[in-house]
Amino acid sequence: MASRLLLEVKGLRTHFFTDEGVVKAVDGVDFEIERGQTVCVVGESGCGKSVTARSILQIVDPPCRVVAGHVLLHRNADDTLDLAALNPRGKQIRAIRGKDIGMIFQEPMTSLSPVHTIGDQISEVIRLHFRGTPQQARERTVELLRRVGIPRPEQRIDTYPFQLSGGMRQRAMIAMGLACGPSLLIADEPTTALDVTTQAQILDLISQLQQELGMAVLLITHDLGVVAEMADHVVVMYLGTVAERGDVDAIFHAPKHPYTQALLRSIPKVGVGVRERLATIRGSVPPPFARPTGCTFHPRCERAMAGRCDKVVPARVPIGPANEVRCLLYGEGETE
Amino acid sequence: MSPGGGATNGDALLEVRDLRMHFPIRRGVFRRLTGWVRAVDGVTFSIREGETLGLVGESGCGKSTTGRCILRVYAPSAGEIVYRGANGKAVDLASIDESALRPFRREIRMVFQDPYSSLNPRMTLLDIVGEPLKVHRIASGRQLEERVAWLLRRVGLRPEYMRRYPHAFSGGERQRVGIARALALEPRLVVADEAVSALDVSVRAQILNLLQDLQREFNLTYLFIAHDLSVVEYLCDRVAVMYVGKLVEVASTAELYARPKHPYTEALLSAVPKPDPRLRSRGRRIILQGEVADPANPPPGCAFHTRCLYATDRCRTEEPALRDVGGGHLAACHYAEELGLRGAEPVSQDGSATFSLT
Numbered sequence: 001m002a003s004r005l006l007l008e009v010k011g012l013r014t015h016f017f018t019d020e021g022v023v024k025a026v027d028g029v030d031f032e033i034e035r036g037q038t039v040c041v042v043g044e045s046g047c048g049k050s051v052t053a054r055s056i057l058q059i060v061d062p063p064c065r066v067v068a069g070h071v072l073l074h075r076n077a078d079d080t081l082d083l084a085a086l087n088p089r090g091k092q093i094r095a096i097r098g099k100d101i102g103m104i105f106q107e108p109m110t111s112l113s114p115v116h117t118i119g120d121q122i123s124e125v126i127r128l129h130f131r132g133t134p135q136q137a138r139e140r141t142v143e144l145l146r147r148v149g150i151p152r153p154e155q156r157i158d159t160y161p162f163q164l165s166g167g168m169r170q171r172a173m174i175a176m177g178l179a180c181g182p183s184l185l186i187a188d189e190p191t192t193a194l195d196v197t198t199q200a201q202i203l204d205l206i207s208q209l210q211q212e213l214g215m216a217v218l219l220i221t222h223d224l225g226v227v228a229e230m231a232d233h234v235v236v237m238y239l240g241t242v243a244e245r246g247d248v249d250a251i252f253h254a255p256k257h258p259y260t261q262a263l264l265r266s267i268p269k270v271g272v273g274v275r276e277r278l279a280t281i282r283g284s285v286p287p288p289f290a291r292p293t294g295c296t297f298h299p300r301c302e303r304a305m306a307g308r309c310d311k312v313v314p315a316r317v318p319i320g321p322a323n324e325v326r327c328l329l330y331g332e333g334e335t336e
Numbered sequence: 337m338s339p340g341g342g343a344t345n346g347d348a349l350l351e352v353r354d355l356r357m358h359f360p361i362r363r364g365v366f367r368r369l370t371g372w373v374r375a376v377d378g379v380t381f382s383i384r385e386g387e388t389l390g391l392v393g394e395s396g397c398g399k400s401t402t403g404r405c406i407l408r409v410y411a412p413s414a415g416e417i418v419y420r421g422a423n424g425k426a427v428d429l430a431s432i433d434e435s436a437l438r439p440f441r442r443e444i445r446m447v448f449q450d451p452y453s454s455l456n457p458r459m460t461l462l463d464i465v466g467e468p469l470k471v472h473r474i475a476s477g478r479q480l481e482e483r484v485a486w487l488l489r490r491v492g493l494r495p496e497y498m499r500r501y502p503h504a505f506s507g508g509e510r511q512r513v514g515i516a517r518a519l520a521l522e523p524r525l526v527v528a529d530e531a532v533s534a535l536d537v538s539v540r541a542q543i544l545n546l547l548q549d550l551q552r553e554f555n556l557t558y559l560f561i562a563h564d565l566s567v568v569e570y571l572c573d574r575v576a577v578m579y580v581g582k583l584v585e586v587a588s589t590a591e592l593y594a595r596p597k598h599p600y601t602e603a604l605l606s607a608v609p610k611p612d613p614r615l616r617s618r619g620r621r622i623i624l625q626g627e628v629a630d631p632a633n634p635p636p637g638c639a640f641h642t643r644c645l646y647a648t649d650r651c652r653t654e655e656p657a658l659r660d661v662g663g664g665h666l667a668a669c670h671y672a673e674e675l676g677l678r679g680a681e682p683v684s685q686d687g688s689a690t691f692s693l694t
Binding site for chain 1: 537603
């Protein structure tokens with residue numbers, strides 16, 4: 001195993017066991033994250049990208065459960081831990097959350113506590129993982145707030161989330177995610193609730209901190225512009241499976257999967273000038289209980305092969321060293 | 337078609353002049369008036385018949401409030417909203433009372449942002465789309481059903497579904513229902529407030545194409561309020577950029593994107609992430625410092641001076657007027673002519689457009 005590898009997700013399946021039936025939110029996801037790398041998981045709503053991120057830390061709530069697969073965290077050369085095998089309420093996984101792997105969420109207003117100051121919330125993380133006096137934790141918190149670009153951190157440390165603007169709250173959230181110097185930061189739609197100019201600030205901050213601290217980032221987003229801006233490696237998800245993954249240039253300039261191709265054609269691009277009609281993907285993402293058989297994308301796919309794509313589940317086909325695609329145009333069905 | 341456009345011209349369907357919407361801030365037990373939020377603070381623009389005007393800006397800039405004033409959801413504090421009705425007569429919507437407004441409620445309709453909260457979950461599609469027809473006593477019974485079926489078909493939904501409830505439909509389909517409802521009364525002006533913001537990428541393209549088809553078919557005029565500059569470029573003929581209650585720039589879409597004359601527009605264009613990794617703009621991107629000014633307490637002079645890269649002492653004291661800086665291109669910046677700002681970088685046609693299905 002190469003020592004550059006930080007996290008491996010193998011055959012991850014996370015299902016919701018509801019009264020109406022089982023929703024296979026994540027149904028066989030594989031990808032890797034190298035140290036210091038930025039991996040973007042991109043997909044439309046309901047594709048399972050957020051559940052994938054949460055499954056890594058096992059913070060999925062019942063009736064949702066990780067039912068199969070491995071999440072291997074390589075802390076160093078001879079210390080590998082399967083996070084999916086740990087008890088979600090156990091000591092071991094709790095020692096990893098916030099320390100080895102930090103997480104920031106989409107809407108800081110709902111994911112920060114409204115009744116505690118941001119200083120208390122950040123220093124709580126520090127004191128959970130490191131011993132030290134409250135004074136030391138506070139000093140470190142001020143330092144963190146300064147680092148994420150919050151002006152006058154000595155005063156802001158005692159403010160409540162509602163007293164901060166959306167951008168400042170997201171900065172506080174990032175400070176919390178970084179509090180213990182994680183080797184991986186999971187960011188679930190960190191800029192979706194923000195304006196473009198604030199989004200630019202936050203994305204810039206994340207990549208700047210990443211360079212300084214050398215951490216890897218797993219960025220969950222639906223915005224292909226953000227992906228193009230940030231990613232080294234891209235994972236395209238559709239209905240709980242990975243349609244295609246590969247390095248960012250290949251995904252944008254030589255996409256293989258019909259879904260990736262169609263997604264890229266359906267986004268309006270700034271500065272093109274000519275107003276041609278947008279290409280669309282027919283239909284919409286099917287509801288969770290009505291997963292199509294075979295390749296889940298076949299009802300919307302322009303290149304679907306009748307009698308094949310609706311019956312055979314495509315296997316992962318490697319294209320080049322780090323890229324792979326799940327489509328019958330390029331390979332055979334799964335042999336399970 | 338002349339670019340730009342504050343000029344008063346005969347074919348304007350709607351002319352908004354010096355529109356102001358100030359909301360009172362009340363505090364304490366006695367609800368004492370302590371200040372005013374100047375959500376819209378002197379906005380002037382016009383929309384020609386059949387045109388799509390984009391109104392862009394960040395949250396809190398007053399773009400939605402402007403739209404709502406035009407629909408008279410709010411009674412504006414000051415200013416005129418001159419609408420030229422189907423009969424050719426011009427009326428100031430800002431000053432007439434509720435009963436006189438009624439005929440115009442048929443002609444100006446709205447499409448809302450969130451297709452989940454804007455449809456009543458207890459009403460079937462027939463009720464939702466048919467309600468305006470009933471309220472305005474245009475159709476009832478069998479005729480109403482036929483009309484609703486026709487409308488649903490026009491927006492790409494199957495008329496058989498008209499007895500179903502909104503929960504049975506996806507976000508994109510719900511947005512189509514919202515559009516059908518807006519079209520029910522054969523409006524002339526449609527105000528679309530972030531109509532595609534809540535939709536997934538693949539569905540958004542469908543709705544954008546639908547809006548264009550319907551515009552052609554029914555000769556609609558759109559006021560398209562949005563924060564997404566790529567969508568606006570795709571749909572709009574002209575664009576007005578708003579910042580803290582005021583317009584800072586108005587120009588034809590191609591002109592505004594290629595040659596912005598206001599530093600705020602330049603920053604907005606540069607902040608949009610480009611969907612091509614080869615154009616990665618880290619370093620070249622303008623990252624605005626600080627945050628949008630508070631409309632309850634706007635800074636003196638140009639409201640943008642606190643974040644502007646080019647601000648001088650003059651900007652801190654003297655407020656720039658929205659003026660023609662050449663060819664009908666309007667900008668509210670003292671230095672619009674001198675700055676030489678950068679437009680949107682063109683996405684290479686041979687770049688992300690190389691792949692195709694053939």
